[in-house]
Amino acid sequence: MQRLRCGDKFATMAPTTTLITTSLLIVVTYQFLHAIYNVYFHPLSRIPGPRSWAASRIPFVRALLKGTIVHDFQKLHKQYGPVLRIAPDEVTFADPDAYNDILQTRSGSTPFLKDHIWWNRQPGQPESLLSAIDPDYHARMRKALTPGFTPRALKAQEQFIHRYADLLVERLREKAASSKAENGRVELDIWPWLNFTTFDIFGDLGFGESFNCLQDSKYHPWIALLFKSVEAATWVASARFYPWLEWALMKCIPPSLKKMQKDHYQQIVDKVRRRLNYEMERPDIMSSMIRKNDGENDGLALPLDEINVTFMILVTAGSETTATALGGIMNYLTQNPEVLERVQDEVRQEFKQGGESEISLDSLQSLRYLSAVITEGLRLCTPIPWVLPRRVPQGGGTVCGVRLPGGTPVSIQAYTINRDPKLWHRSESFLPERWLADASNDLSSPFFSDARHALQPFTVGPRNCLGQNLAWAEMRLILAKLLWNFEFTPHSDASKRLQWEDLRTFLLVEKKPIYVGLRLRQ
Template sequence: MSNTEESHTSAGLVYVLLVLIAYPIFRALHNVFFHPLSDIPGPRAWSASRLPFIWSLLRGTLVHDVERLHWKYGPVVRIAPDEVTFADADAYPDIFQARSDSKPFLKDPVWWETQPGLPDTILSAINPEKHARIRRILAPGFTLRALRDQEPILHQYVNLLVDRLRESALESSEAQVDLVPWLNFTTFDIIGDLGFGDSFNCLQHSRYHPWTAMLFSTVKAAAWVASARYYPLIEFILLKCIPPSLMKTQTDHYQRISNKVDRRLNFEMERPDVLSYVIKKREEEAVPIGEINSTFMILTTAGSETTATLLSGIMNYLVNCPDKLNTLKHEVRHNFNTSDDITLEALKDLPYLNAVINEGFRMCPPVPWVLPRRVPHGGSTVCGTWLPGGTAVSVQAYTMNRSPSYFHCASSFIPERWLPEVHGNPESPFSKDSRGVIQPFSLGPRSCLGQNLAMAELRLIISKLVWAFDFEAIDGNVLKWDDLRVFLLIEKKPIQVKIKPRSEVPAEA
């Protein structure tokens, strides 16, 4: 190669290097000063690049970091070059409810797009028509009427939970248990039975089913997958680097679900589970079996992990607030002479039980960060702020639920704020609480389909536990819920408590 050619080659390399260095700098400057979102408050580092957001997400501190940003910048904050987050109650209807003057805010494909090779589910279907069709097929299995038929199945597993905990409590006078796995066992077994007519037998064997254990790791992995999607080249490389063994695990996981669904679809006996209603719907219209399989695969996690998380949070707060626990125990034990008297119909009108659950939703929302939607083409307004089409928008439930702007003594677990005689009293400091801020099941056409089932599980499990046992915190072993990391869902830590069978059981029990 001649000297001239070498000189040209060197100059070309220098040029490429300069472009590689200069482009992200110019891009960052554009994002901060000239982007259509540049007038929205937020830290410049987050506005310049998606990297601070990704770093916070992968560390599991996103909801806490964004909460601090809202404290500093206000209810509307820019947390990425093309993303704005809201800690404002008006954001819920603006984003999630249909408006006659605007197109819908569709789910952000970065977070919701189906993995390659898998059919859409009720959660991943971005197209509104497809989502509505899947929801229409599943909806009859989650009505209050269906729940009445399913109630014996719920009692079966909650009673088994009580039996297993009683065995542990009788092992010694100072018995201690970690409540987290037991609550997970219960909700997984319930969704397995209601979903497939086939329990995971977690309670029966007092351990996680191998498949349910795998689900926990996949939730954390989803944060990495979503992060890579912001950079297509990195996503391409990541997908190429996935080992065949991991791909096989996913295939086996899907096949296991398919087998369970197929087995249930061929049951000859009638039973009141969710798939029984799907079977009836299939007689009226064609339903792709792939969508059924994928939907029930995702419902296994969505229908169990979130409920178990909230139960864990509530029990953690109750054990560490003995006065609240005693008030709840008195209400439950006063209203029911025996455990068999506890029914869903009787529980729905217990004021303090419902107050505890509502305060649990406020203090430990199972989905603390509501995943983003995209502003429709042509732009739209959220909370009075105009946003260009394509902007990712999210609602900060965790931040609002703990905001002094919305709740008196916002950082304290106080179920009394939800009692009618308290929030209805104009002289009460809680009378100005903005209870409508709490939207645990979301709003609009994509609101949680399983909210009746979730409320039934919450009421039944909490009431039967406090009816049957006396719980006590362990000195020096207090879990602070606010310190838990979040990877889409909350990474729970052990909740160790002292447990013993209740000291006073009526003779007729």
């Protein structure tokens, strides 16, 4: 009887094992045949690129999760050229012409819309300026926000930028005068201080209250959580390529994390509410959202929920990116003493008579070398090293002379373009001289043939960076005040000096310490 029962059990298990084996064989065979199709018969099969990336999305996702994706793209572009197939259905470009072909709106043609995989709004949240895929919807939101970012508005907002640039100088003076300083010189990580400044500026301009990072000499909890969530966002984006995996990932989010996300968002909602309840008028960004005697949207330029989520996004877009560029510039300046000395002399000579009080946004416009330093910093340390995908419109489209089928995701590799030796003389070197007038006018200049039009740190088209005037103002003013007040040197330990090329990209650029030596100006 026992043997019969064992035999029955074995007889029952055998068909089950066979079914599992057959199912696995079918899945493996399907994946293999699908990979063969992708490599040899897919409509994109003629596009250059490694076969492993063409066969499957897995190499792309692996590079994305490792944070090496822009560096991997750069290597592949060197091997395969400016047009590169990076997945079975996706193409990326390291050609300056791609900016206009993909991002500009042309009369009589259908625009390339944002790829929903990257730009879809968060579940349960309304559309924001960044997530809005529909062009008309985006245009309505941008029109409402634009008055807060005009040159005229910036002139009225200058006082806020000065306030926090001066507070940054005050905090660094305290560091230089502290007991830890040796002979008046201290070595510190400059990057957090730059982040403190840009986040405080946008907090005041956006919500009428700063994040008090400079005041407390530490990150506000909201900002600290933001930085911690960046890498997690990369995992979420990766999961969207596999809907079943995204579904499972969303189901696995613990209630505590969901509550943390809700609380994170609620802090912005509360800041917006407090700012909208101000009785006095302020020349800040939020003021453009308030329309007195307008019954629509309770007197607001946009529905309140759209304002909440848009300003949450703008905190990052308007702060983290500017701090990234500033950090990169300071890193290159301290490692290039000749450049540092030249731009420092320009600032100090310009305001020699009137002193620091004469430093203003208008007066800084005439400092050509300072502008060149910032521009070169934007080239090598672009805060957005990879312009995320748009979709080729239905019916197909042409990018850089290549005809592509409708629905194809296409992106732009700013990091690769900005370091392409075919476009730039000594492309990996920090050389602000390439942006001076002589470089473009003098045939004998080694920089005469540089493709200056290839640099588009704020992108182009109807979705270009709304806050680029503010970003330029912050970079000019903060750098000028730092160069006026302090002497900067590289860190004494060469092993602690950051190589920008070593930073990974998790949608945003990775943050590692930028150690500099600092002493008060003699």
